[in-house]
Every structure is written in structure tokens, then in C-alpha cells.
Amino acid sequence: MGSTDHGKTKAENPDPFRSATGPLDRWVAGPRWVAGFGNCHLCSPRVSPAVITLRRMPAPVPVRQTMLNSTGRRAWICTQCVRHATKPLQRRWQSAASAAAQASSGSSPVDHSASANHDDLILRDLFDAPSGRTFPKFSLKKGQGLFKNRYLTSPEGFLRFAQKNLQLATKIVQRVIDASTVxxxxxxxxxxxxxxDLLCRVLDLSDFVRMTHPDARFQEAAAAAWSMVYQYMNQLNTMTGLSDQLGIALSKPEVTRVWSEEEKSVAELLKLDFMKSAVNLPKAARDRFVDLSSRISDIGSAFVQGMRPEKRKITLPSHRFYGLYPNLAASLKVRSQISLPTVGSEAAAALQSVYDEDTRKEIYVAQRTASRETITHLEAMLKLRGELAELAGFESYGHMALKDRMMAKSPASVMEFLLALRNHNAPTIQRELNELIERKRERLNVPDTQLQAWDRDFYMEKIRSDMRSRQRQEDQLAAFFSVGTVMQGLSRLFSRLYGIRFVPRETLPGETWHPDVKRLDVVSDDGEQVAVLYCDLFYRPQKSPNPAHFTVRCSREILQSEIDEVAADQTSDMPSFESAELAANDGMEISTRNGKLKQLPTIALVCDFPKSDNSKEPAFLSFYSVETLFHEMGHAIHSILARTNFQNVSGTRCATDFAELPSTLMEHFAADPTVLSLFARHWKSDRALPFDLVAERIRLSKRFEGIDTEHQILLAMVDQAYHAPTVTNSGFDSTDIFHDIQSRFAHGPKDPAGTCWQGFFGHLHSYGSTYYSYLFDRVLAERVWRVVFKAGEDGAAISRENGERLKENLLKWGGGRDPWTCLSDTLQDDRLAPGDEKSMALVGSWGIKDDLHYTKKL
Structure with a gap:
């Protein structure tokens, strides 16, 4: 759900870098572009100034943590005025000649208002041309730095970048500690x-580079910079001075009355952060808190990395596996026996295809039984979390986790939501279970039989198999979804909804980490650049297969005092910049609008789509990959439109159970006929996509949605129970709790005694007490789709009025406004405004089955 988003969030992928320490680990986040130079706003204040650029991206939705614009016109100061204002510093800004040379070699002004149609055509070619569209080569030979960050022209630059930011951070810490006047x-x-922001500039960018850059030298340098800054952040989390000073500021009416709504929101968030980090406890208790946090991190990693089944393989005579998919059976057969791994895709396939019920039962029991060591690690992690919460003054870890940046606010509210959702889902799942029972009776010719847990996947697959059309294959559908076509469609959709579009932009030497990476400037209808988006969409060896959205740099207002500070810095090894304003953002994109200088969101979108094997054809996407790309673009659009003044609440840095709403909503657009008509055409014949191909794909994927929803509800309930106050009791038993929840709330067949599947529930590590967020945002997304976009009826999915409604009431606020207020205004439903247990129950009562959309159109 996050800053580094988290890729497309699926129910049941832990985030190994997520920390449980303190107020400064909230999220970490992007780069820019250079425009040409217009008239100096000091010499010619009435003349429109020139442009500059920026960009950024997040994550595994879940959203990432840290505590602590626009292709538009930016006021530019000519070299003569800079020289006059900062005489001792003129050696650090580029001379007029060097600036002009750079402008002519790749940073020339971009006329974003030129031709939307021209940009639209180039956008498709950029991704679909055999080797991708290329731009003219620059005469510049020297690298300009990753994301145009001037410090990062080489691996060694990461150390300088980190050291510079830590020096500035230390000065700010001292200034806060010394504050005494109003x-x-x-x-x-x-x-x-x-x-x-200073810490996140290093952490977000370094985190991205260490995971994505193909050069090991850059990976190592980025990891070292990340570690250096992270250690400093942990030191800050043990200091009481920052928290004390914030408390004093909050207690003074003469201070708080001048703060904006956004400023007050940030103050309250920071206050909660400090509380959760136990910074106000006595030193011995703080030391204990740090020790517990470290142990939780270590044992949590051991749990996730060491998940093992009690029985790793099942070996039986091959005739027991009758019905197993032939290719799979052949690969597993040794003489007259088949040896089947008990976890993974092979076991899942066997449960779908093996005819013998006793064999399926044996596979199912083994698949659902984790090793004793795995359960020991899990329970140790849960108990330590309980201790940590008690130490910090919370009733339970669930109360602690939900206190901060969560819409639910308390475990009781979460359960109200889950129970209401269960009630709404009950008729659907009962109907689906009856179909499975009837199918089993027909196959066995037995009038009275019961559905067992190991029957479920087998009979679901039989029914789905009957639904599949032999003529309509996935490759036929993919021919309408070349990567360039889909990117073109996203740009057209965003243009209609929000008045922004993607404009391909050539990159400078050293700006990207691989030749496949394409840069898109995000431009508004009036020609303002609002963000920079780097697209790294194709497979390469050693690249992560998980789709993700990273915010490399968040939106934030840059104050004049910061520019003055940079101008006064006499550091000799500082890179050269065209202006002090650019230096204040490390050379990355900035924008001036309404008198405010801002660092623009810089986003990286990373996927793992296969390249085309045929040099004469573009790369194609399956419909699932189209949904994935739309999902990740939902995170990106949130980062792009929520250009707040404060970094702490920009983009996807909002409530965790709110962050997946925009991305999940985008999946509805991917399946809407009107939206698909904007771009989905056959790559060769230009024939429009027959929507029934998509309809069949959706029908199959949602065939047993009620069963899937109940499965997620039960997992969310288990997550809540594992983080309740009872976890610290001596008799705590995670297996008993798991079976008790199934017994009380499951409509379908229960797991047999002796199994302990919770040992494979990896999300307990990374989403402790917040797993319900997956369901919560699915419900909210469907409600917004129905209410705001009328489920796509009569072109509502591409209506500017509807898009502006969503943007103005919800997307543009990031985390700077109560999300319940955002929802209440967006849906025009005052019942949501309180954000209490009744509000949560109301959301649950809406349910997930989107009959209005899928029934009418299928």
C-alpha cells in the first residue's frame, strides 16, 4: 500500500525494510527535468518565466515510512542577478556560457503546449517501436546524475549526498532544540x-537504487548511504528534545493559530509518531523499547524467511494422482511414483486437478500445516509486539498500530467493518458453496454428500473450466494491449479526468539507470509541468519481478530561507547548479506557481513485463498485466495530484488503509468499455477491441468472489486476534485462535484439526493488525466507482466533472486532511464524517460484489 509501493497489493509480500522503530521512519520517497531559460524575474518581473522539471514514485502498498511542481513556469534568475546577490558564491553556480551550453545540449525549453496529438503518437512509439523511440544524442559527455541529482553522477556521490543532508539535518535539529520565541x-x-524531507531524500532514492540499479557499484553505494542515514534517524528517535519542543509548540495558542490546516495535520501526526516511539519514557524504558523493536525485526525476518511446512513432499503411487495436469505429472514422476512438493504452485495445481479425494485430503493437510519452528517464530514475534505496545502505553499492539495514520482508529472499529462485510457477503458465498456441493453430488452421483476443504479448489476449477471458451484465448486479448497502446490510453484517460497528460522527454546522460527506462513529464492542460515519471517496465535479469511505484522525491514547498542557506554555503565540493533554487533541490525538478517554489514529485514505475520475441511486433500485455499497470498508475496519480506544501503528507503518505483506494479504483477503469475504447485496438489491423473478450476474462476471475472475500475476512480477523491484549497471556496459542475463528465465522468447510496454516501468513510480519486494509479499500473503491463514476454508465468513467470531483475532494489532499472528510465529501454522504465504529460498519455493509457494473455489462 506506499511510498515505494508497493506493487499491486494482493491478499496474502512482506516488506523487509519496514521498520517498527520511531517517528522518523514514516516513508521514503523523486527526480526532474530541465527547461530552458526565459526572462529573469528580477530584471523583467512582468515577463513569463521559464520552466524546470521533476518526478518520483513509491509501493508495497502498503505505503513506506519516514517522520519526519509542474511543467509549469518557474521564476528564473539570470546569471547577472545571481552574481550580484551572491558575489562570494559565483564560482558555485554555472557561468552564463556553461549554462547556455547545457541548455543547448539537452536542457532546452520544452513547449508542452505544442501538440497533444503529436505527444500522443510519440508516447506509443516510445514503448512500441522495435527498440523504443530514440531522441537525438546529446553533446554532453559528463553524466548529469541519476534523476538529475547532481550529486549522483557516480557511485561515490552517494556518500557526499548523504553527508551533505546529514549536515543540514543536524543544523535543523539544533534549531528546533534551541527554539524559545513564539x-x-x-x-x-x-x-x-x-x-x-532531508532524510527521505537519501533514504527513498537510495532504497530504490539499491533494489533496482543493475550496477553493483551503485547498489553498494546506495545501500551504504541508506544505512548511514537510517542509523542517524534511529538516533533521533531516542532523543526527547524534538518531542518536547513540539509539545510546547502545540500547547501555545499564539503558535497554533497561525498554522494552516495542513500544518496542524502534520503536527498531530508527528506527535503520534513520537508517542508510538516511546520517546517520552524514562531512559531505561526507551532502551527497552529499542531492544524490543530490534528483536521484533530480527525474529520477524526469521519468520518470513524461514516459513516451512512440516512435511515438504508427498510421495505416492502415480495412479493416486489421476487427473493431475499431464506436463506437471511428467515432471514429478519417478518410475511409478510421483513426489509432490506440499507448498507452491505444484500443490495448488494438484488440488485443482487430482480426482482422488483421499489424495487431495493428504495434499491439503500437508499444505496447511506449518513446521513447529515456523509457528514458534510467529508466536515469539506476536508476543514481543504485545510487550512493545504495553511499554509504549497501549492496550495492545493492535491499538498501537491503528492509532496512527489509520482510518479505523481501533480494533473494535476494524471488527465492526469485518462483521458487516461478512453479513453482506453471506448470501453470495452460500450460493457459491451450494453450487460446489451440487457439482460434487453430480460427479459422485451421491444425493447426500458434504463439501470438504480439499474439495473446494477442485470443483471451483471444474466449473470455471466449463465457462472457458475454446476460441477466446488470452493471446487474442493481448494483441489489443501493446505496452505503448496502454500507456497511451492511460494518458488519454488522465487528460479527460484530471486535465493532465504524459509527454515523452529525452533524458540526459546518466539520468536513468538503464537504457530501457523512459522519462515522461506529467503536464497539465495549461502547459504546467506537475511531475516526472520514470518508467522501467520491461524484464531484465536480476530485476525484481514485483511491480511497484516508488516516490523518489515527494512534493514540498521550498522556502526562501532554504535558498538563502544554499546560497550562503561555501562548501567547495558542492556540484555546480544553474541557480540557488535548483541547488536547493539537488538539481532535481522544481516549479513556481502562485509565488511558491516547490520540489516536484518524482516517481519511478517499475514492472517486469516480457519484451517481444519478434523484432517486428511490440511487447504485449495480458489483461492481468493491464490491470497491474492501471493499479500502479493509481498510486502514481495520487502522488502527482497531491502536491502538498509539506512532505509528510504528500502523495501516498496518507492513512495506510486509505492508500490503496486510488490504485484499486483504477482497476475498475481498466475493465470499463468506454475507457478501453480510448486505446484498445489491435496492434496490426487497428480493429477495436470486442468487449466480450474482456467480459469473459472478468467473469472467470470473479466467478467465486464470495469465497475469496470470506477467505480475506477470516485472515483479517485472525490478524486482529493475534494483536489483541490476550497475546501476552501465558496460554496464548495461535493455532487454537486460528481454528476458533474459522469455527465461529466461516460459512465454508473448516480446516481439519492438527493443521496450522497461520505459519504461512507472511503478511502478519509486514501488516500487523492492518491486513483488513486490503478489503477496506476494495469496498471503498467500488463505492467511489458506483457513486462518483456511475459504474461507467453513459461515459461517466471519462467525465471531467467526475474526475474533478474525485481530485478536489480526495486525491489532492494526500495525507493533509482527515480521510473520512475526504470520503464524506467525495461520496456526499455525511454518515461517514465522524469516522467512528458506525462509519466503519457502514462501509462494511456496502460489500464488495459490484453487481451494478459486472452484471449489467457482462
Missing amino acids: QEYQAIVRDLDRLS
């Missing part, structure tokens, strides 16, 4: 937000 206290929220 004016200084009024600036504390901005100071703490800038502190967060």
Missing part, C-alpha cells in the same frame, strides 16, 4: 517536515 515555535512544524 516565531521559532511557529516554524517548528516546517523545520521538522524539512528534517524528514
Whole structure:
């Protein structure tokens, strides 16, 4: 759900970098573009200034943590005025000649208003041409730095970048500690937000580079920079001074009355962060808190990395596996026996295809029984979390986790939502279970039989198999979804909904980490650049297969005092910049609008789509991959439109159980006929996509949605029970709790005694007490789709009025406004405004089955 989003969030992928320490680990986040130079706003203040650029991206929705614009016109200061204002510093800004040389060699002004149709055509060619569209080569030979960050022209630059930011951070920490006047206290929220931004500039970018860059030298340098800054952040989390000073500022009416709504939101978030990190406890208790956090991290990693079944393989005579998919059976057969791994795709396939019920039972029991060591690690992690919460003054870890940046606010509210959703889902799942029972009776010719847990996948697959059309294959559908066509369609959709589009932009030497990476400037209808998007969409060896959205740099207002600070910096090894404003953002994209200078969101979108094997054909996407790309673009659009003044609440840095709403909503657009008509045409014949091909794909994927929904409800309930106050009791038994929840709430068949599937529930590590968010955002997304976009009826899915409604009431706020207020205004439903247990129950009562959309159109 996050900053580094998290890829397309699926129910039951832990995030090994997510920390449970303190207020400064909230999220980590992007780069830019250079425009040409217009008239100096000091010499010619009435003349329109010139442009500059930016960009960024997140994650595994879940959203990532840290505590602490626009292809538009930016006020540019000519070299003469800079020289006059900063005489001792002129050696650090590029000379007029060098600036002109750079402008002519790749940073020339971009006329984003030129031709939307021209940009639209180039966009498709950029991704679909045999080797991708190429731009003219630059005469510049020197690298300009990753994401145009001037420090990052080589691996060694990461150390300089980290050291520079830590020096600035140390000065801010001291300034906050020394604050004593009303004016200084009024600036504390901005100071703490800038502190967060300085740390995140390194952490977000380094985190991305260490996971994505193909060059091991860059990976190692980025990892070292990340570790250096992360250690510093952990030191800050043990200091009481920052928390004390924030508390004093919050207690002074003469301070808080001048703060904006966004500023107040950031202050309250930081206050909760400090509380959750136990920074106000006595030193011995704080040391204990740090120790517990470290142990939780270690044992949590051991749990996830060491998940094992009690029985790793089942070996039986081959005739027991009658019905097993032939290719799979052949690969597993040794003489007259088949040896089947008990977890993974092979076991799942066997449960779908093997005819013998006793064999399926044996596979199912083994598949659902984790090793004793795995369960021991899990229970140790849960108990330590309980201790940590008690130490921090919370009733349970669930209360602690939900207190901060969550819409639910309490475990009781989560259960209200889950119970209401279960009630709504009951008729659907009962109907689906009856179909499975009837299918089993027909096959066995037995009038009275019961559905067992190991029957479920087998009979679901039989029914789905009957639904599949032999003529309509996935490859036929893929021919309408070349990568360039889909990117073109997303740009057209966003243009209609939000008045922004993608404009292909040539990259400077060293700006990207691989030749496959394409840069898109996000441009508004009036020609303003609002973000930079780097697209790394294709497979390559050693690249992560998980789709993800990374915010490399968040939106934030850059104050004049920061520019003055840079101008006063006499550091000799500082890279050269065209202006102090660019230096204040490390050379990455900036924008001036309404008198405010902002660093623009810089986003990286990473996928693992296969390239075309045929040099004469573009790369194609399956419909699932189309949904994935739309999902990740939902995170990106949130980052693009939520260009807040404060980094702590920009983009996807919002409530965790709110962050997946925009991305999940985008999956509805991917399946809408009107949206698909904007771009989905056969790559060769230009024939429009017959929607019944998509309809069949959706029908299959949602055939047993009620069963899937109940499965997720039960997992969310288990997650809540494992983080309740009872976890610290001496008799805590995770297996008993798992079976008790199934017994009380499951409509379908229960797991047999002796099994302990919870040992494979990896999300307990990374989403402790927040697993319900997956369901919560699915419900919210469907409600927004129905209410705001009328489930796509009569072209509502591409209506600017509807898009503006969503943007103005929800997307543009990021985390700077109560999400319940955002929802209430978006849906025009005052019942949501309180955000209490009744509000949660109301959301649950809406359910997930989107009959209005899928029944009418299928």
C-alpha cells in the first residue's frame, strides 16, 4: 500500500525494510527535468518565466515510512542577478556560457503546449517501436546524475549526498532544540517536515537504487548511504528534545493559530509518531523499547524467511494422482511414483486437478500445516509486539498500530467493518458453496454428500473450466494491449479526468539507470509541468519481478530561507547548479506557481513485463498485466495530484488503509468499455477491441468472489486476534485462535484439526493488525466507482466533472486532511464524517460484489 509501493497489493509480500522503530521512519520517497531559460524575474518581473522539471514514485502498498511542481513556469534568475546577490558564491553556480551550453545540449525549453496529438503518437512509439523511440544524442559527455541529482553522477556521490543532508539535518535539529520565541515555535512544524524531507531524500532514492540499479557499484553505494542515514534517524528517535519542543509548540495558542490546516495535520501526526516511539519514557524504558523493536525485526525476518511446512513432499503411487495436469505429472514422476512438493504452485495445481479425494485430503493437510519452528517464530514475534505496545502505553499492539495514520482508529472499529462485510457477503458465498456441493453430488452421483476443504479448489476449477471458451484465448486479448497502446490510453484517460497528460522527454546522460527506462513529464492542460515519471517496465535479469511505484522525491514547498542557506554555503565540493533554487533541490525538478517554489514529485514505475520475441511486433500485455499497470498508475496519480506544501503528507503518505483506494479504483477503469475504447485496438489491423473478450476474462476471475472475500475476512480477523491484549497471556496459542475463528465465522468447510496454516501468513510480519486494509479499500473503491463514476454508465468513467470531483475532494489532499472528510465529501454522504465504529460498519455493509457494473455489462 506506499511510498515505494508497493506493487499491486494482493491478499496474502512482506516488506523487509519496514521498520517498527520511531517517528522518523514514516516513508521514503523523486527526480526532474530541465527547461530552458526565459526572462529573469528580477530584471523583467512582468515577463513569463521559464520552466524546470521533476518526478518520483513509491509501493508495497502498503505505503513506506519516514517522520519526519509542474511543467509549469518557474521564476528564473539570470546569471547577472545571481552574481550580484551572491558575489562570494559565483564560482558555485554555472557561468552564463556553461549554462547556455547545457541548455543547448539537452536542457532546452520544452513547449508542452505544442501538440497533444503529436505527444500522443510519440508516447506509443516510445514503448512500441522495435527498440523504443530514440531522441537525438546529446553533446554532453559528463553524466548529469541519476534523476538529475547532481550529486549522483557516480557511485561515490552517494556518500557526499548523504553527508551533505546529514549536515543540514543536524543544523535543523539544533534549531528546533534551541527554539524559545513564539516565531521559532511557529516554524517548528516546517523545520521538522524539512528534517524528514532531508532524510527521505537519501533514504527513498537510495532504497530504490539499491533494489533496482543493475550496477553493483551503485547498489553498494546506495545501500551504504541508506544505512548511514537510517542509523542517524534511529538516533533521533531516542532523543526527547524534538518531542518536547513540539509539545510546547502545540500547547501555545499564539503558535497554533497561525498554522494552516495542513500544518496542524502534520503536527498531530508527528506527535503520534513520537508517542508510538516511546520517546517520552524514562531512559531505561526507551532502551527497552529499542531492544524490543530490534528483536521484533530480527525474529520477524526469521519468520518470513524461514516459513516451512512440516512435511515438504508427498510421495505416492502415480495412479493416486489421476487427473493431475499431464506436463506437471511428467515432471514429478519417478518410475511409478510421483513426489509432490506440499507448498507452491505444484500443490495448488494438484488440488485443482487430482480426482482422488483421499489424495487431495493428504495434499491439503500437508499444505496447511506449518513446521513447529515456523509457528514458534510467529508466536515469539506476536508476543514481543504485545510487550512493545504495553511499554509504549497501549492496550495492545493492535491499538498501537491503528492509532496512527489509520482510518479505523481501533480494533473494535476494524471488527465492526469485518462483521458487516461478512453479513453482506453471506448470501453470495452460500450460493457459491451450494453450487460446489451440487457439482460434487453430480460427479459422485451421491444425493447426500458434504463439501470438504480439499474439495473446494477442485470443483471451483471444474466449473470455471466449463465457462472457458475454446476460441477466446488470452493471446487474442493481448494483441489489443501493446505496452505503448496502454500507456497511451492511460494518458488519454488522465487528460479527460484530471486535465493532465504524459509527454515523452529525452533524458540526459546518466539520468536513468538503464537504457530501457523512459522519462515522461506529467503536464497539465495549461502547459504546467506537475511531475516526472520514470518508467522501467520491461524484464531484465536480476530485476525484481514485483511491480511497484516508488516516490523518489515527494512534493514540498521550498522556502526562501532554504535558498538563502544554499546560497550562503561555501562548501567547495558542492556540484555546480544553474541557480540557488535548483541547488536547493539537488538539481532535481522544481516549479513556481502562485509565488511558491516547490520540489516536484518524482516517481519511478517499475514492472517486469516480457519484451517481444519478434523484432517486428511490440511487447504485449495480458489483461492481468493491464490491470497491474492501471493499479500502479493509481498510486502514481495520487502522488502527482497531491502536491502538498509539506512532505509528510504528500502523495501516498496518507492513512495506510486509505492508500490503496486510488490504485484499486483504477482497476475498475481498466475493465470499463468506454475507457478501453480510448486505446484498445489491435496492434496490426487497428480493429477495436470486442468487449466480450474482456467480459469473459472478468467473469472467470470473479466467478467465486464470495469465497475469496470470506477467505480475506477470516485472515483479517485472525490478524486482529493475534494483536489483541490476550497475546501476552501465558496460554496464548495461535493455532487454537486460528481454528476458533474459522469455527465461529466461516460459512465454508473448516480446516481439519492438527493443521496450522497461520505459519504461512507472511503478511502478519509486514501488516500487523492492518491486513483488513486490503478489503477496506476494495469496498471503498467500488463505492467511489458506483457513486462518483456511475459504474461507467453513459461515459461517466471519462467525465471531467467526475474526475474533478474525485481530485478536489480526495486525491489532492494526500495525507493533509482527515480521510473520512475526504470520503464524506467525495461520496456526499455525511454518515461517514465522524469516522467512528458506525462509519466503519457502514462501509462494511456496502460489500464488495459490484453487481451494478459486472452484471449489467457482462
